[in-house]
Amino acid sequence: MCPFESARKRNIIVVFEDLGSSVKGLYYARFRQKYIVINSQVEQEQQRSACAHVLSHGGIAV
Numbered sequence: 001m002c003p004f005e006s007a008r009k010r011n012i013i014v015v016f017e018d019l020g021s022s023v024k025g026l027y028y029a030r031f032r033q034k035y036i037v038i039n040s041q042v043e044q045e046q047q048r049s050a051c052a053h054v055l056s057h058g059g060i061a062v
Helices: 003-009 044-055
Strands: 012-017 025-030 033-039
Touching: 003 012, 003 044, 012 044, 025 044, 033 044
Parallel strands: 012 033
Antiparallel strands: 025 033
């Protein structure tokens, strides 16, 4: 399953932002809403990989 689809099914909002050159993705929660931020400046396959990696942390596994 696509990691972006997995995030959506878990009610996690995925946002694409320029995170610079060293960060591909991150996770945070605010007011009970979960977010994954993916670096918009990396290639699409790296974005998918980063999303899957972030989902594998913190009890939000794929």
